[in-house]
Amino acid sequence: MLAEYRILSPTAILGYGFPESSFAAGLKKKPHLIAADAGSTDPGPHYLGAGVSFTERQAVKRDLALMLTAGLDLGIPVIIGTAGGSGGQPHLSWAAQIVREIAAEKKINFKMALIHAEMERDFLLTKLRQGKLSPLGPVPAVKEQDITEAVRIVGQMGIEPFIRALNQGARVILAGRAYDPAIFAAPAIAAGFAPGLAFHLGKILECGAIAATPGSGSDCLFGVLNHHSFTVEPLNPLRCCTITSVAAHTLYEKSNPLLLPGPGGMLDLSACQFKPENNPSGESRMVRVWGSRFIPAAKYTVKIEGVKRVGFRTVCLAGCRDPVMIKNIKILMEKVRERVKDNFSRENYRYHLDFKLYGLNGVMGAVEPLKTTKAHELGIIIEAVAPTQEIANTICSFARTTMLHADYPGRIATAGNLAFPYSPSDFATGEVFNFHIYHLLEVDDPCALFPVEIVNI
Amino acid sequence: MTKVKLKSLAKVIRSKNAGPFELTLDIIFPEEHSFEKVRKSGVLNATLFARLYSLDINQILSVVEFPAALAIKATLVRPVPSGHLGDGDVYGAQQHAPLLNVEIPLEEDS
Numbered sequence: 072m073l074a075e076y077r078i079l080s081p082t083a084i085l086g087y088g089f090p091e092s093s094f095a096a097g098l099k100k101k102p103h104l105i106a107a108d109a110g111s112t113d114p115g116p117h118y119l120g121a122g123v124s125f126t127e128r129q130a131v132k133r134d135l136a137l138m139l140t141a142g143l144d145l146g147i148p149v150i151i152g153t154a155g156g157s158g159g160q161p162h163l164s165w166a167a168q169i170v171r172e173i174a175a176e177k178k179i180n181f182k183m184a185l186i187h188a189e190m191e192r193d194f195l196l197t198k199l200r201q202g203k204l205s206p207l208g209p210v211p212a213v214k215e216q217d218i219t220e221a222v223r224i225v226g227q228m229g230i231e232p233f234i235r236a237l238n239q240g241a242r243v244i245l246a247g248r249a250y251d252p253a254i255f256a257a258p259a260i261a262a263g264f265a266p267g268l269a270f271h272l273g274k275i276l277e278c279g280a281i282a283a284t285p286g287s288g289s290d291c292l293f294g295v296l297n298h299h300s301f302t303v304e305p306l307n308p309l310r311c312c313t314i315t316s317v318a319a320h321t322l323y324e325k326s327n328p329l330l331l332p333g334p335g336g337m338l339d340l341s342a343c344q345f346k347p348e349n350n351p352s353g354e355s356r357m358v359r360v361w362g363s364r365f366i367p368a369a370k371y372t373v374k375i376e377g378v379k380r381v382g383f384r385t386v387c388l389a390g391c392r393d394p395v396m397i398k399n400i401k402i403l404m405e406k407v408r409e410r411v412k413d414n415f416s417r418e419n420y421r422y423h424l425d426f427k428l429y430g431l432n433g434v435m436g437a438v439e440p441l442k443t444t445k446a447h448e449l450g451i452i453i454e455a456v457a458p459t460q461e462i463a464n465t466i467c468s469f470a471r472t473t474m475l476h477a478d479y480p481g482r483i484a485t486a487g488n489l490a491f492p493y494s495p496s497d498f499a500t501g502e503v504f505n506f507h508i509y510h511l512l513e514v515d516d517p518c519a520l521f522p523v524e525i526v527n528i
Numbered sequence: 529m530t531k532v533k534l535k536s537l538a539k540v541i542r543s544k545n546a547g548p549f550e551l552t553l554d555i556i557f558p559e560e561h562s563f564e565k566v567r568k569s570g571v572l573n574a575t576l577f578a579r580l581y582s583l584d585i586n587q588i589l590s591v592v593e594f595p596a597a598l599a600i601k602a603t604l605v606r607p608v609p610s611g612h613l614g615d616g617d618v619y620g621a622q623q624h625a626p627l628l629n630v631e632i633p634l635e636e637d638s
Binding site for chain 2: 208314323327344434435436437506
């Protein structure tokens with residue numbers, strides 16, 4: 072059995088980039104694995120719904136090319152989780168196409184596993200009827216209609232499908248939606264290391280150098296796991312890991328920092344300890360962690376994420392530099408709403424018309440504690456969402472022209488109320504989606520939902 | 529009793545999504561002294577977060593102390609889920625401002 076397992080995490084998200092010098096320093100430490108997470112729900116529901124990546128192709132290709140050639144040179148696996156940003160079928164195909172292109176250009180060959188994560192609606196309907204779906208956090212219970220009207224639903228795989236792919240001889244794994252730490256933990260657990268430590272190390276590595284100080288989402292982090300503890304260390308001499316930076320990262324984006332649920336069990340950090348340590352070169356840039364435990368769940372659950380389409384959006388960008396108008400902005404907004412409603416009363420349009428007022432409450436909306444503004448200018452976004460792009464365009468355009476020329480109390484600037492920075496002033500942004508499924512699915516076999524497809528590149 | 533603003537005691541005050549339906553707020557202190565001061569004051573409780581974010585108390589999902597990171601963390605139901613119509617902060621990364629000026633009463637150091 073291996074005494075230690077070394078992992079190179081090049082970047083927080085595939086496509087966010089990393090300095091080649093950091094990456095080279097990591098390769099010198101002879102890693103057993105290079106892995107990067109490629110996804111997140113943070114950029115919102117659009118990407119899962121539209122089937123596109125929130126990172127750009129050339130940036131992803133640059134990162135992947137460096138990782139693939141290094142992995143093949145060292146004879147170690149390269150693993151990508153949540154390929155294409157959301158891990159659905161179009162996302163996985165997009166990432167696989169980039170890998171094929173790199174392989175052709177670099178003239179490299181390898182066995183690749185594609186692990187699929189998109190869920191069949193009929194399968195989920197059956198599971199719903201069997202009572203195997205439950206809300207994850209403050210989400211309404213899922214109904215049959217939610218599943219049938221979903222545009223796309225993905226399941227978040229745990230370590231098991233990765234281990235299966237490795238056992239089938241895959242040198243490169245591109246996975247659909249995956250639990251972020253699983254890409255790091257799976258090969259380590261398969262090599263005989265403790266799941267608690269392996270998952271916790273994966274939790275820290277999945278965001279690259281964000282766990283260092285100064286933090287960065289576009290730099291590398293190196294992890295060394297043994298049978299009692301692990302260390303994390305940045306590879307850029309500008310950064311170091313401190314107890315605070317590592318422990319603080321454990322808080323990041325999690326509901327409860329001590330108990331972190333995931334596929335198949337719970338990571339319990341309540342007895343976890345952190346200690347600064349010198350690296351083999353005598354520099355104090357490394358933190359050692361131990362005491363992390365994994366508690367297997369009585370029933371294996373997988374998180375599923377789904378989106379539905381709620382319409383099409385058009386936005387108009389504008390500004391206002393008139394103090395009287397700023398004072399009366401709410402009156403003007405209501406006037407515009409009423410005029411739009413009245414003008415199209417015969418058409419019976421369904422639409423959402425909203426104004427974001429930057430300088431007043433654009434960021435926090437109704438929750439904004441400051442109810443008045445001292446700003447001398449406001450940024451204004453007029454937004455229309457409607458069942459078709461044409462209706463959204465119509466509502467947005469009509470609201471814009473109305474707002475441009477409407478009267479308000481004390482008005483002295485009568486030529487026009489809005490400053491448009493661009494022509495055209497309106498932007499049709501296409502389909503709008505909502506996350507409406509964010510649930511736990513009880514499964515019997517953690518691999519059954521996530522077919523492993525082996526392809527020779 | 530003197531009062532001091534949270535932003536002058538904490539090193540990090542930040543907000544972020546914890547999934548599309550929850551918002552999580554981290555307050556991280558530079559050293560144990562300030563962490564203990566704020567922790568003992570009891571000011572950062574569910575009632576405060578409910579008031580600051582116009583939520584019901586049962587929408588404050590947790591307020592947890594994490595001494596290993598010298599941190600206090602609160603998780604709330606997002607007022608509007610990420611990316612839903614009406615949301616203005618898809619990543620939830622700019623919802624921390626109401627915390628900056630929260631006043632912490634200090635017991636006089638004797």
